[in-house]
Amino acid sequence: MIGIAPAPPGYLPRSELDRLIAILRDEGRTVIGPIARDGAIVYDEVTSTSDLPAGWTDDQAPGRYRLSQTGSPRLFDFTVGPQGWKRYTQPPRVPTGTAVREDGSVRFEAAVPDPPRLAFLGVRACEIAAMLVQDRALAAGPFVDDDYRARRAAALVIAVQCTRAGSTCFCTSMGTGPEVTEGHDLVLTELDDGFLVEVGSQEGARLMQTLETDPALDTHRAAAAAGVASARATMAGQGVAAEGLPARLMDRLDSPRWIEVADRCLACANCTMVCPTCFCTSVGAVSDLDGMVSTTERHWDSCFNGDFAKVAGGNFRPRRQDRYRQWLTHKFATWHDQFGTSGCVGCGRCITWCPVGIDVREELAAIAPPYEAQLPPVARPPSLDNLVPLPLISVPPNVLAPAEREVDTIVAAVVGVGSETIDTFTLRLEPRDHAILDVSPGQFVMVHQPGFSPIPISVSRVADGLLWLTIRAAGPATQALVRVEPGAEVGLRGPLGEGWPLERAMGRDVVIVAGGIGLAPLRPVIDELLRRPEQFGSVLLAYGARTPQDRLYTGELDTWRRAGLEVSEIVDRAGAEWLGQVGVVTQLLDRRDWRSRDAVAFLCGPERMMTATVSALRTAGITRRRIFVSLERHMDCGIGICGHCQMGPFFVCRDGPVFSVSELGDLFGREGI
Amino acid sequence: MSPQEANRPRVGVVKLASCDGCQLTLLDLEDQLLPIAQRFELVEFPEATSRRSAGPYDVLLVEGSVSTPQQAEEIVHLRSRTQLLVTIGACATAGGIQALRNWADEPSWRAAVYPTPEYVGSLATSTPVSEHVQVDAELRGCPIDPGQLLELLTALRIGRRPQLSGESVCLECKRRGNVCVLVAGGQPCMGPLTQAGCGAICPAYGRACYACFGPREQANTESLHRWFGQERELIQVDRLFAGFNAWAPPFREPAGRAVAAAHPGEGADAPDR
């Protein structure tokens, strides 16, 4: 409990639990609690204690879940069922806004969350921990899932402390239970004839007063403590060696075990669906036949799905082993980098509900066993029985604070469309709201056409109040975009992402290496360098394209040369009329020497081209700390919430798309990341 | 006819060897039928209209598998007169339940069923349309899902890629809130291997999925087969694959074993083609 005077615990006979439910309902809340249905304990509306699963208990094992009736009067004698409270805080389908096309113009309206007032009855410690973890992912900023935040705020949490644990439970080793220590309004511990009731918040204190519980006796407190202790004791030895796990796991990206587990894994996504912290979604467009009224909708998705990491040029995680590795390393390792906590709360659902019984505890032990040699020779690891619960990293009090930046979709009119190559076009757009023109070189916008899911496009220039977007017509959405008539309107959101760090290049030589359409996000850098050339040293643009006809901005290349840039071009192949270089872009860097010059490099192009270029630049004397690359990943939201664009610990949309090669480490250019 | 009406895409709906259920799904889109007809010109759809057209078609929905010599010829002609060919349903996308004969001695089956088998012109195999001509898109299912059909037509009209995911039925089950009949009910549910699109309708009623939408991308059939085999006889597990999508490559091997077990003496290997 943080910041409130501790109230003494109360005691509520079991027969009186109905009064609590009634109070909550009278206050206008729907009570969601456990019910036994279809062979499992699920969370649904509860109107009285007769709805609760009296006497039901669960038996869980990898790939197996069975309920059985014991005849006991206990109402909470089970652990966790297939789905947690995520169903109510981050529902499977959430409309995020509408786009309406009318009389040639478009209108975008963000959905206004209007969540029902709920009371969650029977929330376990691991589930509270999961909510706090999701709070960090979805509501801690800089961008916030408004719907999630509103639903969290509209739900009371009445926790229940576990007095038994299942064989797949391991909250003790993740430091999330079984004791409920924070995040609750009230917490109940079931005893033989009733409940120990303890307060966790102001709201809880108020409820307890209204409830008028009896004072708790020492026997009640002792029985409660004993119950929780027995749950803890059950979990001894069935956990995960959590300490130091992130580093060990990231050290084993090449373990053969990934291939072995992929042999068993169905990539069916059940583990991610039942996991209470998984938050990945996809954005779909639900529209009428004509696309005049279209709703964008976020629905549950999973990194195990084939298309999750797909981009126009291919798929970054095509194999099952890539995806399993992504899930496990994200959950247990890179989650720490992103959110300061583990993604796993030890609830064991992924183990039970995996159709083929893959047990993450077993996989982790096989892939990343503890380094025995590193343990001090005399100290022996304390038994899990005696572990004091690891405190949750304290959540900042303003974790549910308003977003720092608005991300509304604004309307922009297409003023002109010019063709750069046979399949690449530049749109010039005039936004109604000029704030979006404050673009740093390297940033991008999400472009929203009614009837389509939004897509990310780099900004290739800002000039005269217009935003220029260079687009390759690679799929239906981009094809539709380049076919718009001047005057047509589209939606834009942004500018988003971290751009090129021009301040690092001041006073230095600048090497710009672009491949294909990669010149588009680099053009704003050139624009900026030419605006204030006195602040930079010499500038080289090395540009590689497929053929001479596939080069972008051919009209400007000479202009840039005349302005003092060294512009070198090379193509993969050409006809006899081309008198320029033919080969690969790294050849333009041959026999250059930037050693003892603090040069800075900006790269954009296919990843393979960028990795080859990094090698060539390092040979030529530019360190990785001063080489910056712009990465491409699948993006559905552009604001770090849908989870698609993750690459190791990074959200490419939010931490990038520009990164220094040194911060990317050996994940850059690696297969299946 | 208004200019708008005159510019409607010409749509044909045809069938090969099938039960008609997939075509009827278009008619099942009751509320949408009129708007659809206003936006698409249904030039050939024998189930719904007496209007006939031999093409050309902007969009041709093809139901049914290639089961007779005439159908094998017809599909090639249809392809040559079609811009966008979309196969609908398990017969057209995988060969259908009738593909079970692919492992069998077809002439002897024919003789067992028909009094004058020589009147029946049947190929030895029932094969999906994609084994004969280039297919531009497919809707899985037995029958197809009306929502997916509507999404396809909407996508055609708007110009977006149809939102037809290759994810597993499990995602639909979990989004819907179904309790897993495999893990909690011990049923041999094919959901993890099956392409989504039906909304997880069978598990919603406590019945295991039987893979009528066919195998999803990279379906790991060996793994689930092994798992089911822990508590069942091999033949019981093999039979799970010998359904409407038996001939789909990921299901073919166990399906063939199931057929062979039912008809000893007939090869479980796929016949040469």
Place this chain on the structure above:
Amino acid sequence: MTGQQSAAVELGSGWFGSGLSPHAVSRLADCCASVRTFAAEDIILREGAATETFGIVLDGRVALRLLVPERGAVTVMTVEPGDVVGWSALVPPYRATSTAVAVESTRLLAFESAPLRKALQEDPALAATVYPRVLEAVARRLGATRHQLLDLYGRDQEAVVW
């Protein structure tokens, strides 16, 4: 300065010749080397013909072209100053694998093939210094060619129906 003296100078100053002993440099220069100038569109080697010349580009640019009947001559690589032309002079069957054309006025440090091969055969120490350099040049070219083969900038392969 005679043609051979200037060849020796050029040889000594580029990457190909760096690290060669003075003996090797003079041996190479004497046997078969000269500095030759080609005008734009001059043909240095013909695809399929015997490779008469092995050279190092000093300035200018040489295009390596293959004839594709439906497409005409396609330039698959250009050779910049410092790089080699006609390595096939040293590898059986000693026939050019592409047509080498000067794209602009180009100076080449040129070696006549037959005398060069003879000199390398007679002087194993010389051969031991020359062949690794040729191999290195060919290896770099192979690496570049592989990257070109990846067609990294290629347009979407799937027929974009939707």
